[in-house]
Amino acid sequence: MLVSKRVQNMYPSQTLALVELAAKFKEKGYQIISLAVGEPDFTTPPNVIEAACKAMHEGKTHYTPPTGIKELKVAIAEKYRNENSVDVDENNVIVTPAKLAIFNTLSAFVDPGDEVLIPDPGWVSYKEMVHFARGKPVSYKLDEEKDFGLDVDDLLSKVNFKTKVLIINTPSNPTGGILSREDIKTIRDIVMDFDLILISDEIYEKIIFEGEHISPGVYEDLRMNTIIVNGFSKGWAMTGWRIGYLIAPHRYIPELEKIQQHTISCAPSMSQYAALEALRTREYVSEMVEEFKTRRDYVYKQLSNMRGISIKKPKATFYMFPKYDFDISSKKFVEDFMIREKVAVTPGSAFGMYGENHIRISFATSMENLKEGLARLRRFVENL
Numbered sequence: 421m422l423v424s425k426r427v428q429n430m431y432p433s434q435t436l437a438l439v440e441l442a443a444k445f446k447e448k449g450y451q452i453i454s455l456a457v458g459e460p461d462f463t464t465p466p467n468v469i470e471a472a473c474k475a476m477h478e479g480k481t482h483y484t485p486p487t488g489i490k491e492l493k494v495a496i497a498e499k500y501r502n503e504n505s506v507d508v509d510e511n512n513v514i515v516t517p518a519k520l521a522i523f524n525t526l527s528a529f530v531d532p533g534d535e536v537l538i539p540d541p542g543w544v545s546y547k548e549m550v551h552f553a554r555g556k557p558v559s560y561k562l563d564e565e566k567d568f569g570l571d572v573d574d575l576l577s578k579v580n581f582k583t584k585v586l587i588i589n590t591p592s593n594p595t596g597g598i599l600s601r602e603d604i605k606t607i608r609d610i611v612m613d614f615d616l617i618l619i620s621d622e623i624y625e626k627i628i629f630e631g632e633h634i635s636p637g638v639y640e641d642l643r644m645n646t647i648i649v650n651g652f653s654k655g656w657a658m659t660g661w662r663i664g665y666l667i668a669p670h671r672y673i674p675e676l677e678k679i680q681q682h683t684i685s686c687a688p689s690m691s692q693y694a695a696l697e698a699l700r701t702r703e704y705v706s707e708m709v710e711e712f713k714t715r716r717d718y719v720y721k722q723l724s725n726m727r728g729i730s731i732k733k734p735k736a737t738f739y740m741f742p743k744y745d746f747d748i749s750s751k752k753f754v755e756d757f758m759i760r761e762k763v764a765v766t767p768g769s770a771f772g773m774y775g776e777n778h779i780r781i782s783f784a785t786s787m788e789n790l791k792e793g794l795a796r797l798r799r800f801v802e803n804l
């Protein structure tokens with residue numbers, strides 16, 4: 421029996437082939453350096469782990485209400501009011517893993533054939549999720565010359581009467597760019613003019629070195645068409661806890677809650693108590709961000725004077741997205757780099773057609789690994 425067409429048409433993660441190649445070399449005893457990691461190399465703050473243990477010992481190991489425990493929803497709404505100037509209350513919040521929040525939101529709004537605008541370069545899962553929701557992903561270009569801000573003309577040329585949803589991701593995986601206030605205002609005009617649903621993926625919000633994060637929810641009219649997605653994976657090094665949230669206008673909550681009820685039921689109970697503690701944890705996060713900044717500066721300096729490489733300094737996240745000037749696809753670049761130098765990086769084409777001729781380097785790894793990995797990259801490009 422064949423699996424559904426939707427699944428047949430789904431692409432596995434493009435980095436998988438590379439993982440297999442790396443595993444082969446590892447078996448042969450090679451030391452592989454991975455600059456392809458998508459999560460902080462820090463452990464979850466100890467007080468957050470404690471809070472989860474305490475909750476479990478107290479018997480909080482059962483289903484919670486589908487939208488999450490009240491204390492956490494209250495704390496999330498308070499965070500958005502105080503830190504992001506977004507006027508929401510706990511009834512705007514559904515606690516759920518960030519990835520599922522995006523998936524469920526697309527399920528809620530996309531009918532077959534509806535077009536969904538996704539950033540390019542942009543996170544690998546948007547396109548597959550849109551396909552899965554039976555929508556049509558349409559890429560809009562981020563402008564490298566503007567530090568991967570909006571290319572307004574390109575975006576406008578892609579909007580039409582079939583467009584239903586626009587996804588933005590700020591700060592961005594893979595570029596490390598942040599959308600400016602001006603960009604958010606442009607987004608506001610487009611969303612309001614075409615009456616779109618905006619999904620604002622703000623998962624990297626906590627990892628910012630320069631500039632400020634503007635959530636589109638600051639504009640009250642825009643907020644009425646916006647689903648904000650955020651979570652604890654990146655900011656508090658909690659990828660394994662599967663905990664995040666969405667913030668939606670009240671009128672959409674019952675619909676989104678139905679999907680939540682019939683899929684995950686609720687986010688993991690112990691992770692919800694951990695998240696509540698995470699929201700009170702600031703120092704650990706700022707120390708982690710300081711360390712990422714030191715590494716960012718180091719990697720940037722190294723890449724700035726490497727043969728055939730040009731780089732925009734990322735303002736946020738733990739990724740760099742250098743462009744190279746060699747006549748070779750990013751897939752081949754990455755494979756050859758692995759074969760010759762035993763270093764894993766991610767091909768730019770995994771993030772869309774405008775990602776071609778780039779590689780994504782993650783600096784969520786030790787300084788020692790970065791030094792060695794970049795020395796090998798230097799040697800590799802010298803010989804291209």
Ligand code: PMP
Nearest residue numbers: 458517518519543593623651653
């Ligand atoms: N959005 C982006 C841009 C991401 O990079 C990721 C994680 N790689 C997610 C959403 C999903 O986050 P989570 O693992 O917390 O579900």
